[in-house]
Amino acid sequence: MAMMNLKRAATSAIRAFPAAGSSTGALARHLHGSAGESKKIVGVFYKANEYAEKNPNFLGCAENALGIRSWLESQGHQYIVTDDKDGPNSELEKHIPDLHVLISTPFHPAYVTAERIKKAKNLQLLLTAGIGSDHIDLPAAAAAGLTVAEVTGSNVVSVAEDELMRILILMRNFLPGYHQVINGEWDVAGIAYRAYDLEGKTIGTVGCGRIGKLLLQRLKPFGCNLLYHDRLKIEPELESQIGAKFEEDLDAMLPKCDVVVINTPLTEKTKGMFDKDRISKMKKGVLIVNNARGAIMDTQAVVDGCSSGQIGGYSGDVWYPQPAPKDHPWRYMPNQAMTPHISGTTIDAQLRYAAGVKDMLDRYFKGEDFPAQNYIVKEGQLASQYK
Amino acid sequence: MAMMNLKRAATSAIRAFPAAGSSTGALARHLHGSAGESKKIVGVFYKANEYAEKNPNFLGCAENALGIRSWLESQGHQYIVTDDKDGPNSELEKHIPDLHVLISTPFHPAYVTAERIKKAKNLQLLLTAGIGSDHIDLPAAAAAGLTVAEVTGSNVVSVAEDELMRILILMRNFLPGYHQVINGEWDVAGIAYRAYDLEGKTIGTVGCGRIGKLLLQRLKPFGCNLLYHDRLKIEPELESQIGAKFEEDLDAMLPKCDVVVINTPLTEKTKGMFDKDRISKMKKGVLIVNNARGAIMDTQAVVDGCSSGQIGGYSGDVWYPQPAPKDHPWRYMPNQAMTPHISGTTIDAQLRYAAGVKDMLDRYFKGEDFPAQNYIVKEGQLASQYK
Numbered sequence: 001m002a003m004m005n006l007k008r009a010a011t012s013a014i015r016a017f018p019a020a021g022s023s024t025g026a027l028a029r030h031l032h033g034s035a036g037e038s039k040k041i042v043g044v045f046y047k048a049n050e051y052a053e054k055n056p057n058f059l060g061c062a063e064n065a066l067g068i069r070s071w072l073e074s075q076g077h078q079y080i081v082t083d084d085k086d087g088p089n090s091e092l093e094k095h096i097p098d099l100h101v102l103i104s105t106p107f108h109p110a111y112v113t114a115e116r117i118k119k120a121k122n123l124q125l126l127l128t129a130g131i132g133s134d135h136i137d138l139p140a141a142a143a144a145g146l147t148v149a150e151v152t153g154s155n156v157v158s159v160a161e162d163e164l165m166r167i168l169i170l171m172r173n174f175l176p177g178y179h180q181v182i183n184g185e186w187d188v189a190g191i192a193y194r195a196y197d198l199e200g201k202t203i204g205t206v207g208c209g210r211i212g213k214l215l216l217q218r219l220k221p222f223g224c225n226l227l228y229h230d231r232l233k234i235e236p237e238l239e240s241q242i243g244a245k246f247e248e249d250l251d252a253m254l255p256k257c258d259v260v261v262i263n264t265p266l267t268e269k270t271k272g273m274f275d276k277d278r279i280s281k282m283k284k285g286v287l288i289v290n291n292a293r294g295a296i297m298d299t300q301a302v303v304d305g306c307s308s309g310q311i312g313g314y315s316g317d318v319w320y321p322q323p324a325p326k327d328h329p330w331r332y333m334p335n336q337a338m339t340p341h342i343s344g345t346t347i348d349a350q351l352r353y354a355a356g357v358k359d360m361l362d363r364y365f366k367g368e369d370f371p372a373q374n375y376i377v378k379e380g381q382l383a384s385q386y387k
Numbered sequence: 388m389a390m391m392n393l394k395r396a397a398t399s400a401i402r403a404f405p406a407a408g409s410s411t412g413a414l415a416r417h418l419h420g421s422a423g424e425s426k427k428i429v430g431v432f433y434k435a436n437e438y439a440e441k442n443p444n445f446l447g448c449a450e451n452a453l454g455i456r457s458w459l460e461s462q463g464h465q466y467i468v469t470d471d472k473d474g475p476n477s478e479l480e481k482h483i484p485d486l487h488v489l490i491s492t493p494f495h496p497a498y499v500t501a502e503r504i505k506k507a508k509n510l511q512l513l514l515t516a517g518i519g520s521d522h523i524d525l526p527a528a529a530a531a532g533l534t535v536a537e538v539t540g541s542n543v544v545s546v547a548e549d550e551l552m553r554i555l556i557l558m559r560n561f562l563p564g565y566h567q568v569i570n571g572e573w574d575v576a577g578i579a580y581r582a583y584d585l586e587g588k589t590i591g592t593v594g595c596g597r598i599g600k601l602l603l604q605r606l607k608p609f610g611c612n613l614l615y616h617d618r619l620k621i622e623p624e625l626e627s628q629i630g631a632k633f634e635e636d637l638d639a640m641l642p643k644c645d646v647v648v649i650n651t652p653l654t655e656k657t658k659g660m661f662d663k664d665r666i667s668k669m670k671k672g673v674l675i676v677n678n679a680r681g682a683i684m685d686t687q688a689v690v691d692g693c694s695s696g697q698i699g700g701y702s703g704d705v706w707y708p709q710p711a712p713k714d715h716p717w718r719y720m721p722n723q724a725m726t727p728h729i730s731g732t733t734i735d736a737q738l739r740y741a742a743g744v745k746d747m748l749d750r751y752f753k754g755e756d757f758p759a760q761n762y763i764v765k766e767g768q769l770a771s772q773y774k
Contacts, residue, residue: 322573
């Protein structure tokens with residue numbers, strides 16, 4: 001790994017100091033540290049068009065570009081922003097050979113493949129404006145000595161709130177009622193026969209990191225039976241404050257749950273983990289909320305489960321791929337309450353992740369380390385949750 | 388009032404004992420107490436049609452009739468159930484002259500006017516399967532010596548949960564995302580430019596009875612600024628536990644609120660209280676959730692507010708009248724997240740109010756008092772919250 005770092009440093013024209021003889025730690029700082037040099041920074045964000053000017057705090061779109069353009073340009077850096085990210089003729093592809101920093105978001109992911117990493121000879125830093133990096137080939141990024149970082153924590157409250165909203169929407173059968181309203185109808189029975197209170201139900205979270213914990217804290221006053229599965233138990237004080245119960249064995253927890261919420265990152269281990277077999281072992285009519293990543297589910301198994309009633313409702317904002325194509329079957333399956341990938345890009349979250357990206361760029365220019373929790377790949381090593 | 392009670396008792400063929408000489412309290416018990424006599428009980432519920440058999444716990448529909456038919460009939464009572472409630476040729480109207488008990492719900496209200504009360508010579512008891520009695524002319528019912536009661540508490544958790552769902556749906560701008568999904572679109576910007584986290588926002592409840600308190604308790608972990616307006620402060624211990632602030636002056640509270648939730652009954656004082664003038668003094672873009680009663684709002688003022696952007700979003704399940712006609716303007720105004728009247732008729736709530744109605748009928752047959760909090764009109768007097 002250290003060799004790969006050296007290789008990357010050697011092929012990079014922009015490092016401030018020779019890497020030879022440096023420790024790995026010092027090298028990482030060298031990669032970050034190049035005070036006074038002009039960098040080419042590319043940001044890939046979703047286009048807002050007519051919405052860009054509707055809200056001065058709408059920083060996360062391509063037009064408003066995190067609100068850091070004048071700050072970057074005043075320091076002599078070049079800042080290219082585009083939403084055109086896919087294929088060999090895309091705007092992003094043009095800049096791959098000479099960009100130093102790529103900023104992207106999970107909402108409109110710029111896929112950073114091994115091939116693109118190979119072409120990006122100057123690339124040093126991959127920043128996620130938000131959380132998550134599964135649009136990046138992390139092993140390839142690590143092997144190439146890149147630094148990959150996100151604004152850890154910037155979306156956790158947003159996503160936890162959104163999950164609770166989706167649990168309530170499914171449990172209380174909101175959407176059929178809304179459809180009646182806009183269609184000029186009124187049929188309370190057609191809603192009520194499958195509308196329930198959340199109180200007294202069993203909710204299980206698969207994964208209990210920061211988002212899972214915030215969700216459980218918000219669920220606490222609802223009087224539910226709260227379960228969580230993760231590799232480790234949460235802090236005893238928090239566990240007893242929330243009143244949640246640790247379930248070591250996922251497949252023992254799932255059949256107990258009226259609602260299952262996915263709060264685990266997409267990794268080789270979690271990819272497709274909710275397949276036909278696992279879904280069939282869940283409670284009949286289970287409600288599933290997934291704001292984690294679409295590919296954690298087997299796409300067709302979810303469609304089949306919703307069609308048969310084995311899944312009573314499915315809601316989430318993540319799809320595979322993204323943007324979801326017009327014919328993605330989750331758009332048209334029964335009892336879905338889906339949206340585009342949105343939960344972590346509220347205006348409040350945008351303000352947080354724009355500030356977080358600016359802070360990391362500032363540290364990068366000054367040769368300083370990032371907040372430790374932000375690193376996904378540092379010095380050729382993946383953060384533990386991605387292994 | 389005592390005279391009216393005597394009049395009612397005198398014209399009623401079914402009382403067990405002569406009323407003359409009784410105190411009002413004793414009279415009320417006489418009206419309730421007629422052990423062993425056959426009563427004619429009419430229930431007015433919404434029709435479920437094909438949904439009636441889809442869930443064995445779907446007790447609140449006309450077909451399943453609270454699940455008390457065999458219990459009533461085994462005791463020799465007559466039990467007529469219908470959904471046909473309006474107009475001189477309706478099924479309900481046919482039974483008005485000789486029914487003893489009328490059970491109705493707020494979800495499909497049987498309007499009990501002064502005229503109907505006058506025609507209902509045998510009527511003694513008006514029960515709401517659920518909460519609320521604004522479909523009943525309460526002064527006329529009181530003057531006629533009727534007892535009016537509801538299953539207090541049966542819907543409070545259901546409605547509080549539903550309110551929190553609606554707050555999140557509006558704040559996070561859920562519906563535009565859902566529409567994109569079903570329309571084959573993907574435009575994150577079109578959602579995100581007006582999507583916010585609930586955290587840090589100011590939420591005010593107008594009225595803070597049982598539902599308002601349950602809502603505030605559920606909002607507590609969201610980290611909001613919580614305000615409430617009511618005639619009286621809530622218990623100091625609960626107030627400090629929730630961290631909510633009392634606002635004595637409604638019009639001083641409203642301009643502070645990002646979200647206003649209506650939790651006050653419909654009375655002569657609250658009817659139309661949210662009119663053009665009051666709405667204009669609220670924060671621009673305020674979100675309003677109203678699961679209390681539709682007539683608390685000025686219908687057109689809400690439409691105008693949503694159209695101009697003065698109201699950023701309006702959600703609720705109550706309308707005036709109900710069922711809402713096909714051309715009710717709230718169906719078609721921008722940024723609405725409405726449903727038919729549904730929040731208090733989840734399956735869980737149905738089980739609670741069916742049990743509560745059965746309990747009150749049982750006490751009525753035995754000549755026993757109801758739980759004190761259930762009374763809306765007792766012995767010619769309105770409960771204090773309806774005065």
